Structure formats: structure tokens, C-alpha cells
Amino acid sequence: MNNQTQIILILLVPIFIGAIIAIINHNKINDITERIELWFRNSLANTKTKNGKFNKFIIYPIVWLIVKFSDWTDGFSHRGLKNGVRTSAILYLTISWFLLIIYSFAFLLMLAFSIAVVYFILKIIFNSDNSTSKTLVTETNTYNSQKQQNTFETIGTHGKKIYSGSNWFNEELKGRVDEEGNIYSGTNFFNEEKIGRISDDGTIFKGSNYFNEEKVGRINKDGSLHKGSNWFNEEKTGRIDNNGNIHKGTSWLNEEKTGRLGD
Structure with a gap:
């Protein structure tokens, strides 16, 4: 199994989990997923009342996306299908969001490091001429x-x-x-x-x-x-x-x- 196949299988894991939930359609599993949905809705309400930049720019966007997607799945009549699709979406959105944050911070760190290196080089060049x-x-x-x-x-x-x-x-x-x-x-x-x-x-x-x-x-x-x-x-x-x-x-x-x- 090559690396490309492994990556594809990892990306399909949330779909497999959602499909299992939809096929089984068990009440206890549905209750758990709906409690998770309720937790996200409560978190969205709590995040709105907080003024911190971390809550405003990191937590609130992903929670808002999950709640909006949950609102869309509320129209599904099949309870198992609704919770399966919702679970897959939550996994995809959460993983994608945190990967985006990690890569963004890595980019900013590399940018800051590059600026520092350029500044240091220019400082050496210009300071050599200062007197x-x-x-x-x-x-x-x-x-x-x-x-x-x-x-x-x-x-x-x-x-x-x-x-x-x-x-x-x-x-x-x-x-x-x-x-x-x-x-x-x-x-x-x-x-x-x-x-x-x-x-x-x-x-x-x-x-x-x-x-x-x-x-x-x-x-x-x-x-x-x-x-x-x-x-x-x-x-x-x-x-x-x-x-x-x-x-x-x-x-x-x-x-x-x-x-x-x-x-």
C-alpha cells in the first residue's frame, strides 16, 4: 500500500463512520450524536458573549459552521441518516479548520523568521558603512x-x-x-x-x-x-x-x- 492510498483511506474515515451510524440507526448512538450537536449549539451561544480574540477568530467560526450544517440536516426525516451525515461533516469541518490554523501559524512563523533574517542581513550591510x-x-x-x-x-x-x-x-x-x-x-x-x-x-x-x-x-x-x-x-x-x-x-x-x- 503506497502513501497515496493511505492518504485516501484516511480521508474516507469520516464517511465510513457516518455511513455506519446511518446504517445502524441505533437510538443510543443517535442520542450521543444529538447531545454533541446540542453542545455545539450551547458553545455557539456562549462564544457570542465573549470578547476574546481567540474565541472570536478561532473558536466561533468553526462552531458557527457546524451549527449551520446541523440546521441543514434537521430536514432529514431518517434519524440515522441525519446523525451520520452530521457526524461526518463535524469531523471534516473540525479537522480542516485545525489544519488551516496550524498551516496559517506555520506560515506566519516562517514569514516572521524570513523578515528577521532579511533585517539582520541588511543591518549588517548598512552598519558596516555607518562610520x-x-x-x-x-x-x-x-x-x-x-x-x-x-x-x-x-x-x-x-x-x-x-x-x-x-x-x-x-x-x-x-x-x-x-x-x-x-x-x-x-x-x-x-x-x-x-x-x-x-x-x-x-x-x-x-x-x-x-x-x-x-x-x-x-x-x-x-x-x-x-x-x-x-x-x-x-x-x-x-x-x-x-x-x-x-x-x-x-x-x-x-x-x-x-x-x-x-x-
């Missing part, structure tokens, strides 16, 4: 006491560490650029994070991976730093001299040292 503006072309440090901003360039060349500061006395390590051009912020291996990369042609990208990165600037062969995503909106923001010093400014007249590259 990248402090890197690559400019980085802003906010001092809580004065709310002042100290902006410095954080562009480096491959295999170099990035320091901020105008001289040896006030400089501090801010990050590094590895041999492959990946840009990291942080002072050591334990707290550093990838914030961008510099391609072989000098294009500067911000982002923690290839999926969320975007172009933010470029470095010319002469060390000039440019901010912008294309030739139309880019502007010069500084330069890196031959000694690895990072300068902020658009020309020699207004530039100032804001950091350096070193080992």
Missing part, C-alpha cells in the same frame, strides 16, 4: 567637551601605517593600508576593521567588502588627493609628499600637515 566617512579622504574626531572637529587625511599607500597629527609630539596611529591596498582603521590587530581599499590605479573606495563599497576619491601618481565619485564632482583635498607627509589643502598656499605615512 566610513571618517576614513579614506577625511576623518572627523569629535571632542565631547568642546564639540570641535579635527579633520585629517587618512589616505595611505600599500604597506604603510597611517598617523594623524602635525608633528611627532601630537601624532597618533589611526590605521594602516596592507600590501593589497585594503584600508583598516584601528591601532592594533584586535580593534582594527576594514573600511575601504585603494585599487592599483589609485581609485579609493569606502566599504567593508565588494558588495557595499563605493568610490569616494583617487590618488594621482604625484600624490595629489581628490575627493569625489567621478571627474565631474571631484575636488582636490590634499596631497602626500615624497616623505609620506599628508597635507590638507587645495594648494601650497593653504595646505597644512595633518598626518603621515610610516612603518
